[in-house]
Amino acid sequence: MRVSAKVDYALRAMTELAAASPNLMTAEQLATAQKIPPKFLESILAQLRNGGLVASQRGAEGGYRLAKAPEEISIADVIRELEGPIATVRGARPDELEYSGPATHLRDIWLELRSQMRGVLEQTTLADLVTKR
Amino acid sequence: MRVSAKVDYALRAMTELAAASPNLMTAEQLATAQKIPPKFLESILAQLRNGGLVASQRGAEGGYRLAKAPEEISIADVIRELEGPIATVRGARPDELEYSGPATHLRDIWLELRSQMRGVLEQTTLADLVTKR
DNA sequence: GCAATACCTACTAAATCGGTAGACAAAACC
DNA sequence: GGTTTTGTCTACCGATTTAGTAGGTATTGC
Numbered sequence: 605m606r607v608s609a610k611v612d613y614a615l616r617a618m619t620e621l622a623a624a625s626p627n628l629m630t631a632e633q634l635a636t637a638q639k640i641p642p643k644f645l646e647s648i649l650a651q652l653r654n655g656g657l658v659a660s661q662r663g664a665e666g667g668y669r670l671a672k673a674p675e676e677i678s679i680a681d682v683i684r685e686l687e688g689p690i691a692t693v694r695g696a697r698p699d700e701l702e703y704s705g706p707a708t709h710l711r712d713i714w715l716e717l718r719s720q721m722r723g724v725l726e727q728t729t730l731a732d733l734v735t736k737r
Numbered sequence: 738m739r740v741s742a743k744v745d746y747a748l749r750a751m752t753e754l755a756a757a758s759p760n761l762m763t764a765e766q767l768a769t770a771q772k773i774p775p776k777f778l779e780s781i782l783a784q785l786r787n788g789g790l791v792a793s794q795r796g797a798e799g800g801y802r803l804a805k806a807p808e809e810i811s812i813a814d815v816i817r818e819l820e821g822p823i824a825t826v827r828g829a830r831p832d833e834l835e836y837s838g839p840a841t842h843l844r845d846i847w848l849e850l851r852s853q854m855r856g857v858l859e860q861t862t863l864a865d866l867v868t869k870r
Numbered sequence: 871g872c873a874a875t876a877c878c879t880a881c882t883a884a885a886t887c888g889g890t891a892g893a894c895a896a897a898a899c900c
Numbered sequence: 901g902g903t904t905t906t907g908t909c910t911a912c913c914g915a916t917t918t919a920g921t922a923g924g925t926a927t928t929g930c
Contacts, residue, residue, distance in 0.1 A: 605738065605739075605740070605816065605820070605822075605823050605824050605825070605854070606738075606824070606825045606826070606828070607824070607826040607827070607847065608827070608886095608887070608888090609827045609887075609888060609889090610887080610888080612826055612827050612843075615840070615843055616836065616840040616843065619838070619840045619843065620838065620839055620840070622839065623839035630905090630906065630907085631906085631907075632906090637837075638837070638838070638840060641888080641889060643889070643890055644888065644889050644890085646907085646908085647889090649907090650907090650908070650909085653907095653908095660906095660907060660908090661897085661906085661907080662895075662896045662897055662905095662906060662907045663895090663896050663898055663904095663905065663907075664896095664897060664898045664904065664905040664906055665897080665898060665899090665905080665906080666897070666898090666906045666907060667906075667907085679846065683738065689738075690738055691738050691739070691740070692738070692739045692740065693740040694739075694740065694741070694742045694745050695739070703749065704770075704771070705752075705753065705770060705771070706752040706753055706755065706756035706866070706867045707748070707749040707753070707771060707866070709865075709867075709869045710745075710748055710749065710752065710866060712869070713812065713857065713861055713866070714740065717854065717857045717858065720853040720854065720856060720857050721738070721850065721853065721854065723853060724846065724849050724853050725850065728846055732842075733839070733840070733842050733843060733846070734839045734842075741917095741918070741919085742918075742919060742920090743918080743919080763874085763875065764875085764876075765875090774919080774920060774921085776920075776921060776922080777919065777920050777921085779876085779877085780920090782876090783876090783877070783878085786876095786877095793875095793876060794875085794927095794928085795875065795876045795877080795926075795927045795928060796874070796875055796876075796927045796928025796929060797872095797874040797875060797927090797928055797929045797930070798875080798928075798929060798930090799874075799875045799876060799927080799928070799929090800875075800876085801876090827888095
């Protein structure tokens with residue numbers, strides 16, 4: 605039940621991008637602003653770019669920006685891109701689980717847990733993060 | 738955002754104990770009933786016993802039972818005993834986090850996420866699991 | 871005393887986490 | 901056209917966690 609450093613760093617960097625929009629920010633600027641290990645951040649940005657969540661510009665005057673409007677990027681989108689499914693049990697998605705005997709209804713609990721988590725993570729966008737007072 | 742095999746196995750075993758109550762079940766019976774690797778289950782039961790969630794009886798005719806009424810054991814209790822806090826971010830509890838700049842409100846999201854997870858995991862008891870239709 | 875059981879210590883292979891290093895490619899500026 | 905500033909790619913690495921396994925020791929009931 606833990607949020608990895610990777611996801612945390614990614615979201616922090618992306619709020620910076622949302623705030624800087626429409627200007628670009630370099631990886632180094634992002635790393636400095638949020639105190640993220642620069643090379644680690646680079647690898648995260650690469651993954652986000654492959655997933656179509658950020659866009660990049662090479663060369664001098666280059667940098668990163670969000671690939672979509674901040675309203676259209678949810679926290680769940682970021683987690684799914686970096687780690688896969690929001691909630692897994694023993695590596696499997698809750699709907700794939702099969703239980704027997706008195707444990708049968710455990711599946712329902714995991715489904716309900718995932719549903720509640722989605723409620724928070726899919727409803728909250730980067731725009732919510734940067735505009736909320 | 739994953740539920741470990743350990744927690745899953747623990748809950749499955751504990752639903753068996755709840756259903757068998759007030760009779761004891763041996764570790765081997767539990768392992769067979771829920772198809773859990775026997776020695777792994779033993780180590781889990783040891784942790785649950787240290788945490789005061791199950792009680793054991795040694796010797797022939799021995800076995801395990803719940804240490805409290807099934808209504809008084811929540812899923813959150815089991816997770817906390819085996820893994821610590823329900824929700825952590827980069828290894829820290831959400832209330833210990835500090836963010837700067839546009840990432841400031843990320844903390845609120847993690848707090849809300851934890852709150853929603855608690856809603857499911859603290860409200861659901863072993864009794865709910867075994868009696869639910 | 872014997873069988874069944876829980877308890878304890880130690881070990882381990884594989885995956886994941888959280889990074890780091892260094893060379894290469896492209897774009898802008900002069 | 902060369903230099904500087906950036907992103908891109910490949911590879912590696914140590915520590916921790918996960919998911920177990922092995923084997924002996926202590927209790928209890930019959």
